[in-house]
Amino acid sequence: MKLSDKAEEILxxxxxxxxxxGAKEAGYDLLGIxxxxxxxxxxxxxxxxxxxxxxxxxxPAGRVEGEKTIRRHRLAERLMMxxxxxxxxxxxxxxxxxxxxxxxxxxxxLCTMLNHPSTCPHGKRIPPGDCCEEARKSGDIGVVALTExxxxxSGEIAYILTEDSKKMQKLMxxxxxxxxxxxxxxxxxxxxxxxxxxxxxxxxxxxxEIFVRR
Amino acid sequence: xxxxxxxxxxxALVGNPNVGKSVLFNALTGAYVTVSNYPGxxxxxxxxxxxxxxxxxxxxxxxxxxxxxxxxxEERVARELLLKESPDLxxxxxxxxxxxxxxxxxxxxxxxxxxxxxxxxxxxxxxxxGISIDTRLLxxxxxxxxxxxxxxxxxxxxxxxxxxxxxxxxKPVEFLYSPRLEQDIASVADTLRADYRLSxxxxxxxxxxxxxxxxxxxxxxxxxxxxxxxxxxxTVRFERRESFxxxxxxxxxxVVTALLAGVLQLPDKRKATxxxxxxxxxxxxxxxxxxxxIVLYFGLYKFVGDFGAGTLVDLLxxxxxxxxxxxxxxxxxxxxxxxxxxxxxxxxxxxxxxxGIRYAVGIILPIVATFFLFFSLLEDSGYFPRLAxxxxxxxxxxxxxxxxxxxxxxxxxxxTMATMVTRTLETVRExxxxxxxxxxxxxxxxxxxxxxxxxxxxxxxxLAWGICLLLIFLLVGxxxxxxxxxxxxxxxxxxxxxxxxxxxNIFTKTxxxxxxxxxxxxxxxxxxxVLLWLGKITGFFEKAVDFLxxxxxxxxxxxxxxxxxxxxxxxxDYGAAGRFDLLxxxxxxxxxxxxxxxxLTLFIPCVAQFLIMxxxxxxxxxxxxxxxxxxxxxxxxWLLNQVLLVTGWL
Numbered sequence: 001m002k003l004s005d006k007a008e009e010i011l012x013x014x015x016x017x018x019x020x021x022g023a024k025e026a027g028y029d030l031l032g033i034x035x036x037x038x039x040x041x042x043x044x045x046x047x048x049x050x051x052x053x054x055x056x057x058x059x060p061a062g063r064v065e066g067e068k069t070i071r072r073h074r075l076a077e078r079l080m081m082x083x084x085x086x087x088x089x090x091x092x093x094x095x096x097x098x099x100x101x102x103x104x105x106x107x108x109x110l111c112t113m114l115n116h117p118s119t120c121p122h123g124k125r126i127p128p129g130d131c132c133e134e135a136r137k138s139g140d141i142g143v144v145a146l147t148e149x150x151x152x153x154s155g156e157i158a159y160i161l162t163e164d165s166k167k168m169q170k171l172m173x174x175x176x177x178x179x180x181x182x183x184x185x186x187x188x189x190x191x192x193x194x195x196x197x198x199x200x201x202x203x204x205x206x207x208x209e210i211f212v213r214r
Numbered sequence: 215x216x217x218x219x220x221x222x223x224x225x226a227l228v229g230n231p232n233v234g235k236s237v238l239f240n241a242l243t244g245a246y247v248t249v250s251n252y253p254g255x256x257x258x259x260x261x262x263x264x265x266x267x268x269x270x271x272x273x274x275x276x277x278x279x280x281x282x283x284x285x286x287x288e289e290r291v292a293r294e295l296l297l298k299e300s301p302d303l304x305x306x307x308x309x310x311x312x313x314x315x316x317x318x319x320x321x322x323x324x325x326x327x328x329x330x331x332x333x334x335x336x337x338x339x340x341x342x343x344g345i346s347i348d349t350r351l352l353x354x355x356x357x358x359x360x361x362x363x364x365x366x367x368x369x370x371x372x373x374x375x376x377x378x379x380x381x382x383x384x385k386p387v388e389f390l391y392s393p394r395l396e397q398d399i400a401s402v403a404d405t406l407r408a409d410y411r412l413s414x415x416x417x418x419x420x421x422x423x424x425x426x427x428x429x430x431x432x433x434x435x436x437x438x439x440x441x442x443x444x445x446x447x448x449t450v451r452f453e454r455r456e457s458f459x460x461x462x463x464x465x466x467x468x469v470v471t472a473l474l475a476g477v478l479q480l481p482d483k484r485k486a487t488x489x490x491x492x493x494x495x496x497x498x499x500x501x502x503x504x505x506x507x508i509v510l511y512f513g514l515y516k517f518v519g520d521f522g523a524g525t526l527v528d529l530l531x532x533x534x535x536x537x538x539x540x541x542x543x544x545x546x547x548x549x550x551x552x553x554x555x556x557x558x559x560x561x562x563x564x565x566x567x568x569x570g571i572r573y574a575v576g577i578i579l580p581i582v583a584t585f586f587l588f589f590s591l592l593e594d595s596g597y598f599p600r601l602a603x604x605x606x607x608x609x610x611x612x613x614x615x616x617x618x619x620x621x622x623x624x625x626x627x628x629x630t631m632a633t634m635v636t637r638t639l640e641t642v643r644e645x646x647x648x649x650x651x652x653x654x655x656x657x658x659x660x661x662x663x664x665x666x667x668x669x670x671x672x673x674x675x676x677l678a679w680g681i682c683l684l685l686i687f688l689l690v691g692x693x694x695x696x697x698x699x700x701x702x703x704x705x706x707x708x709x710x711x712x713x714x715x716x717x718x719n720i721f722t723k724t725x726x727x728x729x730x731x732x733x734x735x736x737x738x739x740x741x742x743x744v745l746l747w748l749g750k751i752t753g754f755f756e757k758a759v760d761f762l763x764x765x766x767x768x769x770x771x772x773x774x775x776x777x778x779x780x781x782x783x784x785x786x787d788y789g790a791a792g793r794f795d796l797l798x799x800x801x802x803x804x805x806x807x808x809x810x811x812x813x814l815t816l817f818i819p820c821v822a823q824f825l826i827m828x829x830x831x832x833x834x835x836x837x838x839x840x841x842x843x844x845x846x847x848x849x850x851x852w853l854l855n856q857v858l859l860v861t862g863w864l
Contacts, residue, residue, distance in 0.1 A: 165424070165459060166285050167704060172463045173280030174708070175315040179467070189499055190603035190616065190705065197311035197343070199709040201497075201603035203615070206704050 005100050006039040008069045010056075014049070015066040018058060020124070025055040067127045072102040074120035075110050081121045082114065091121075115142045146191060146210040149184040155212035157182050157195075162209040174200050176210055222263075223271045225378055226301040228292060228323070230316055231278025232710050233309045234335045236260075238365045239275040242375065259295060269379045274301065282322040282416065283423050286640065290427070296328065297431070300411045303381055304328045305374070310340035310347055310362075313478055318466045324358060324386045326416035331359045331377060338364040339711075344481030352477045357386035366716065391465045398422065398450045405443045408435035421447045422458060489596075489712040496600040496712070506601065513588045514626070515666065522584030523577075523663030531576030543567045559747045570743035574736050581663035582731055583724065585627045590723045594715030598623070599707050606705045612688065613647045613695025614639075615705040621648055625656035628731055630823040632656070633830060643700035649831055650694055653823065654843050655687035657815045665811050672804040674863065675811070682812045682854060690846070734822060746780075755780070765848060770855045772802070775810050779817065805858050813851030816843065 003011075010031055017026040028035060035054065043049045048062030058066060076095040080086045086094060102110060108131045111117075116132040119125055135142065143158040157180050162168050175195035176182070185199070186192040191207040193200055227235045243262030260275040276295055277288035284290040296304065306323055308316035313334065323330040334349055353360040359377055363370025390396060402418035410417055410431075420428040421443075429447075433440045451458065495501045544561045551557050561568045592598060598620055606616030618639055625632035629652050636648045657665065669676035695702075749755030762776035802810065827836040857863075 160460070168459055169281070169283065169423075170285055170706060172459065173285075174706070175312075177463050177467055178460065179464070186497055189605075189607045192497060192603065192709065196315050197309075197345075198315065199493075199711075201599065201606075201616075201705070201707045201709055203606055203610070203705040206706060 002103070003065075003069075004039055004042060006037070007042050008100060009096075010039055010043060011048070011062070011066040011069045012073055014056060014058060014062075015070045019063070019066070025052075025057045028054045028056075031056070068107075068129075069099075071127045071129060072107050073099040074124065074126040075099075075107060075114065075117070076102060077120045077122075078114050078117050078126075079110060112142075115144075143211045143213050146182070146184060146193065146207040146212055147187070147204060149187075149212060149214070151184055151186050153214070154181060154183045155214045156180070158211045158213045160210055167206070167209070171206070171210065174198070182210075182212060221270065223269060223303065223378070224274065224299060224301040225271055225303045225305060226274045226276060226295060226299075227305050227307055228276050228279060228296070229307040229319070230280055230309065230312075231288075232708065233278075233307050233316070234365050235275055235278070235307045238305075238307060238333070238335070238363075238371070238374070239273055241365055241368060241371045242378075243273050259291060266375050267379045271378060274299075279319075281319055282326065283420060283425055284427075287637070293427075296326075297411060297427075302329060303378060304330045305333055306330055307333045307335050307365075310334045310337045311343065311345060313347060314470060314474060317470045317473065318463075320356065320358075321389055321466060321469060322416065324356065325389065325413065325419075327413035329381070329383045330386070331361070331374075331381065332356065333361050333363050333365075333370065333374060335363050335365055335370075337362045338367055338369065346479040348477045352473070355387065355473050355477070357384060389469045391469075395461070395465055398454065402443070402446050402450060405439070405446050406432070406436070407439050408432075408437075410435070419462070422450055422454075423462070424451070487711070493596075493600060493709070493712045496597060497603060499604065502600070502604045506604070509592070509597070513592070514585075514662070517588055518581065518584045518659060518663055519666035519670070522581045523667045526580035526584065527577050527663075527667075530580055531572065535572050535576045540568060540572065555751060558751070559744065562747065562750075564743055564746035564750060566740050566743040566747075569746075570739040574732075574739040578660045578735065579728075579732070581660050582627065583728055585659035585663075586724045586727045586731075587720065589624065589627055590720045590727070591715055592623075594713075594720055594723075596710045596712040599709045600712075602707055603705075603709075610702055610705075611695070612651070612691025613698065613702055614644055614691070615703055617705060617707065618644065618648050621652065622656060625652045625658065626662060627659045627727075629653065629656060629658045630734070630820070630826050631727070631731070633823055633826045637830065640703045641700065643698055644703060646831060646835060647691065647694055647698065649827055649835075650839055650842070651687060651691055653827065653839055654690060654816055654846060655683050657683070661815060665815070668807065669811060672807065675804045675808040678808045678854075678858070678863070679811050679815070682850065683815060686816065686846070686850060738820075738822060769809050769813060769848070769851045770859070771806050771810055775802075775806075778810070778814060805855070808858065809851050809855045812854055813847050816847035816850055 010033065013031045014026050017023050017030055033040065040049075040051060040056070043062070044051050047059055048065055049056050050059055073095065076099040077091065079098065080091040080095050084091075084094075108129065111129055111131050112135075116128070116135050117126055118128070118132075149155060157176055157178050159178055160168050160171055160176060162171075175198060180195055183194045184191065185194055187207075190201045190203055193202075227239055229235050239260060239262065243264045259277070262273045262275075264271050264273060274295065276292035279289040279292040281289075282293065282296075284293045295301070304323055306320050308320070320330065320332050332352075334347060334352075337347070340347065347362065349360045349362045359381070361370050361373050361377065363374065365371060391399070399415055399418045399422070402421060403414040406414050406417065412420075417428060417432065421432065429444070432443055436443055454461065496505055540561075544567075547557055547560045547567070551560070558565060560566050563569070601623075602616035602619045604616070605619050609616055609618055618636075620638070621632040621635040624635055632652050633649055636645045636652070639645050639648060665679065666676070669679055746755060749758065758780055759773065759776040762779060763773050766773055766776050766779075824836060824840060827839060831839075
């Protein structure tokens with residue numbers, strides 16, 4: 001069952017109004033649709049929503065579908081901003097198009113790549129998926145920036161994320177190479193870490209760019 | 215097979231910062247380069263000639279480099295030497311404790327086809343930590359000579375010397391990367407036609423890493439063909455745009471790991487040394503700040519201030535010079551030279567002997583000597599990088615990074631020397647900001663010594679002076695950082711282990727710095743005496759004092775202080791010394807003293823510092839800084855005087 005793009009957007013708007021906004025039902029004007037919209041019929045026919053005099057409410061299966069849809073949308077937003085570095089309206093409209101591609105497990109892959117984010121760039125909650133739950137249970141908190149480690153904690157360097165290739169070379173020359181183990185010794189006023197038998201001090205901006213697997 | 219023996223053999227020492235290259239240089243040549251437990255000391259290349267077993271050698275010490283691909287200015291200098299001078303032997307010095315990390319550069323040197331020898335240095339400390347290294351096995355695997363050494367303890371130096379004269383270039387082992395990378399390298403190498411000092415493989419890798427200098431070199435040498443090369447480089451770089459740097463580093467790491475299997479044995483647990491515990495105290499704000507205050511109190515206040523500017527000055531200036539030297543000199547001059555005017559030049563009020571040499575030797579020398587001793591001690595203990603990380607956050611606010619703490623502290627010794635050291639800062643913006651602050655708010659040791667001695671008689675005045683300078687330092691830095699465009703650069707620094715400095719090293723270093731300082735200042739002191747003498751006999755001096763008088767009056771200072779200001783123009787510390795004279799004769803009250811001290815500390819940098827500013831930053835920037843500093847100095851002095859008058863604090 002693949003919903004039309006329009007139907008997915010209706011589910012998202014309903015989710016925001018009903019589940020997050022606390023409304024009991026959502027009106028057509030709020031959803032920006034006309035009573036004749038085929039997407040309404042589509043959703044009603046497969047038993048996701050019920051329609052009553054210009055107002056729609058979730059049926060149990062619809063609530064589940066709505067949660068999944070909003071999750072895909074917000075994951076797409078994170079992708080635009082965190083990875084593609086696109087901001088503003090253009091990010092929003094790209095995310096709206098992109099979310100519809102996130103089916104057949106692509107959402108799980110994206111979620112894992114983004115390290116199971118819990119909020120969208122606007123600070124709204126991303127409903128956790130099964131993958132998030134699993135990751136939490138297995139205790140694999142994945143890859144985090146060096147700034148997230150507690151002093152005394154060790155990890156393995158996963159990758160360096162910087163746009164400045166000079167900085168990357170400098171870090172690598174210091175022994176910050178994927179696969180090397182790193183020990184954070186102190187985080188204030190500067191970050192001090194040990195790789196091998198050498199100690200280095202770096203500022204917060206650089207520490208943010210070193211990603212470590214705990 | 216054997217080449218004709220060359221006249222002089224060129225031997226280059228290369229390696230990471232702080233692995234003991236300079237110590238080895240000194241051990242080999244007997245000459246002296248500044249050695250310290252601080253990364254980035256040798257900004258320039260040092261050369262020393264030495265004869266080993268009848269063979270003439272030129273030993274070249276290079277600034278620290280992490281890889282063949284340069285990033286910082288120092289690395290560029292070091293790499294240029296390898297590119298242009300084709301040394302007969304390249305000695306790669308590395309730190310045994312970090313063999314795994316640093317061996318990557320050995321591979322790069324071998325790969326470049328350079329006649330490389332590996333010195334695994336600091337073996338003593340590595341052994342103490344329980345690290346064992348089979349250098350014979352490593353030698354076999356690399357196909358180049360490997361020497362285990364501890365150059366600070368003279369271990370291995372004889373073998374290195376022996377190797378230099380008996381070195382025969384063998385056939386080093388070739389290391390292979392993954393087939394794909396090898397193919398990419400070959401695709402670029404195959405387009406190269408000209409002859410180079412470095413191997414085609416190394417050149418291709420540097421081109422692929424986006425090395426502008428090598429690209430330019432290749433461009434010059436290839437002529438017509440250069441477009442083909444550039445095209446191929448562009449193609450491969452684009453194909454591998456995702457992660458070429460990381461891939462290459464990972465491939466090198468893989469080679470190193472394979473090479474070290476069975477060579478390197480690490481202990482199960484690392485032991486915390488006393489140095490590490492001290493290091494922990496120094497880097498935590500809660501203990502680091504008190505430690506800094508203790509260091510400053512005992513080092514600067516007690517040792518430089520009390521002992522240097524007090525006891526030693528008293529001994530040298532009062533007892534020796536005024537008691538014995540001057541009377542004899544005056545007599546001798548008066549006996550030798552019959553003309554009174556010329557007598558004045560040597561032994562008059564501003565005479566070369568009675569003023570120039572008395573100030574230079576009697577007052578400035580002991581203060582500067584004690585400061586440099588203190589500075590060298592801190593430098594060699596490894597304290598500075600820790601101080602740098604402690605202040606980085608604050609320094610970021612004034613547009614600098616923690617790195618700038620070294621020139622700032624050195625400025626308390628000699629601002630001129632410190633202005634030269636600002637070269638080690640990464641961006642032009644940082645260098646200019648540091649130069650401004652050095653010129654304005656950092657008093658040099660001679661000023662400091664004299665001011666501490668003067669103002670210690672009035673504790674409130676000392677406090678007011680200190681607060682004023684700190685405020686101006688932060689405020690000017692804060693505003694300047696906002697007015698000057700540009701980003702605040704990143705801060706990163708290797709923390710060398712803290713260790714007990716070697717006394718011989720400290721004394722030689724202090725001596726070298728003193729020598730530099732003295733050679734630089736003594737002529738200026740003599741020149742100042744001559745100019746002041748000229749000014750006096752022509753009446754110009756009186757006119758200048760007259761000219762400054764209204765300014766002095768607006769600061770609430772007596773006319774005589776103008777003399778100190780005029781001295782100060784020739785040499786900051788000269789002005790300070792001049793004030794010393796004035797007070798000893800009991801001329802100023804605490805308020806006047808504070809105003810004069812603040813104004814003079816801020817006032818225009820000495821002639822030498824101005825010249826260095828011009829050399830390092832260019833005339834325009836130097837002139838602007840000069841004008842700004844003068845306005846700031848008198849403005850602040852005036853304001854302070856008003857505040858003190860209104861509040862009646864002093």
